[in-house]
Amino acid sequence: MLLRIRSITYLATRINGYELVDPNGHDLPPFEAGAHISVQLSEGLVRDFSLWNDPAERTRYCIAVLRELDGRGSRQMHESVRVGDLVAGSMPRNNFPLAASAEHHLLIAGGIGITPIMAMIADLRRRRAEFHVHYCTRSPEETAFLDDLAVLAALGRVQFHHDGGDPTKGLDIATTLREFRPGTHLYCCGPAGMMAAAAAASAHWPAGTVHFEFFAGPNAVAPMMPE
Numbered sequence: 001m002l003l004r005i006r007s008i009t010y011l012a013t014r015i016n017g018y019e020l021v022d023p024n025g026h027d028l029p030p031f032e033a034g035a036h037i038s039v040q041l042s043e044g045l046v047r048d049f050s051l052w053n054d055p056a057e058r059t060r061y062c063i064a065v066l067r068e069l070d071g072r073g074s075r076q077m078h079e080s081v082r083v084g085d086l087v088a089g090s091m092p093r094n095n096f097p098l099a100a101s102a103e104h105h106l107l108i109a110g111g112i113g114i115t116p117i118m119a120m121i122a123d124l125r126r127r128r129a130e131f132h133v134h135y136c137t138r139s140p141e142e143t144a145f146l147d148d149l150a151v152l153a154a155l156g157r158v159q160f161h162h163d164g165g166d167p168t169k170g171l172d173i174a175t176t177l178r179e180f181r182p183g184t185h186l187y188c189c190g191p192a193g194m195m196a197a198a199a200a201a202s203a204h205w206p207a208g209t210v211h212f213e214f215f216a217g218p219n220a221v222a223p224m225m226p227e
Contacts, residue, residue, distance in 0.1 A: 001022075001029075001088070001089055001090075001091070002023055002086050002087070002088060002089070003020040003021065003022070003023070003039075003061065003086070003087055003088075003089040004020065004021055004022070004023045004084065004085070004086055005018055005019070005020060005081060005082065005083050005084060005085045005086075005087065006019045006020065006021045006060070006083065007019040007083060008081070008082075008083055011064055011144040011145065012141065012142050012143055012144040012146070013139075013141045013142045014066055014067040014068075014142070015064055015065065015066050015067070015112065015142075015144045016064070016065050016067070016077070016078060017052075017062060017063070017064050017144075018062070018063050018064070018065065018077070018081070019060050019061075019062050020060060020061045020062070020063065020087070020089065021059060021060050021061075022059075023086060027058040027059060028058060028059065028060065028061060029091055029092060030055070030058065030092075031051055031055055031061070031092035031094070032055055032092075032094050032097055032098075032123075033055050033097070033098055033116070033119040033120040033122070033123040033124075034050075034094050034095075034096035034097050034098060034116045034119065034120060034187075034213065035050070035051050035055075035092040035093060035094040035096075035116075035119070036048045036049055036050045036051060036092070036093060036094070036095075036096075036116070036213075037049060037051065037061060037063070037089050037090050037091070037092050037093070038089065038090040038093075039063070039087050039088070039089050039090075040087065040088040040089075041073055041076045041077065041081070041087065042076065045072060045073055045076065046073075047073035047074075048215075049063035049064070049065065049115070050063065050064075050096075050115035050116035050119070050189070050213070051063060051092065051115070051116070051119055052064055052114075052115040052116070052118040052119055052145075053118075053119065053122070054119065054122035054123070054126075055119055055122065055123055056122070056123075056126065061089070061092075063115070064112060064114075064115045064144055065077045065078065065112075066111065066112040095213065096116055096187070096189070096211060096212075096213035097211075098120055098123060098124070098185075098187075099185040099208075099209075099211070101185075102129075102183065102184065102185035102209075103130065103182075103183030103184070104130045104131070104132075104181060104183055104184045104185070105120070105124060105129060105130065105131040105132075105184070105185055105187065106131070106132055106134075106184055106185070106186050106187070107120060107121075107131060107132070107133045107134070107186075107187045107188075108133075108134045108136070108171070108173070108176075108186070108187070108188045108189075108190065108194070108198060109133065109134070109135045109136065109188075109189055109190055110136045110137075110189070110190020110191050110194040110195075111136070111137055111138075111142070111190060111191060112144070113188075113189035113190035113191070113194075113213070113215075114135055114144055114145060114189075115144075115189075116189055116213055117133060117135075117187070117189060118145060118148075120187065121133065121149075121152070131157065132156075132157060132158075132159075133149075133152070133157065133158040133159065134159050134161060134171050134176065135149065135158060135159065135160050135161065136161040136162075136163065136170050136171050136190065136194065137160070137161070137162055137163075138162060138163060138164060138165050139162050139164065140160075140162060143160065143162070146160075159171075167193065167194075173194070173197045173198055173201050174197070174200075174201045176201070177198065177201035177202045177205070178201065180202075180204065180205050180206070180209075184209065185209050185210075185211065186198070186202055186205065186209060186210045186211065187211045187212075187213075188210075188211070188212050188213075189212070189213040189214075195212055195214065198210075198212070199212070
């Protein structure tokens, strides 16, 4: 389907937010927290982006893009895409859904991995579900949605971890995941090192209680366009 870039927002250092809407003002296909879409930026260049806005919204899809020095897709989004442009997008797909049976949701986000977690937070707050978020970044300046999450941080629902680029000074994942609390489900999205550490630290958790969302990068699948 075709999507129009309605707005571009600065979210943090090297991170822009992009609001995509139907060109004719129609509602978009619904999505669930944790879902992503594929966006075709140019011929042969397709990237997957998690949707970070509230799944209750039907008029827009919101994605966030970290500008990476060696990332063709992110460079093109930051340097070439402008408000009003049309892009080809896929239907939402979800490989990272919230578990309906969970009594408590523990969410760990690293950097741009906060994007699907933001949609989850919106859904969990609406359901008044029990959740806690660990959000790991290098610094406050590189933390997207810092102001949006400030109230939840004050309530103890979100914890920020700024490591200055040294993971040993950030969240102690091994300690955090050492004890399994019955009824808890873990959700993790972030860089490869964090994901590997979380997988190792939660290896003793019961099957089906640990959920990961990996960055697809160049392996993203091109969206199907109607004939």
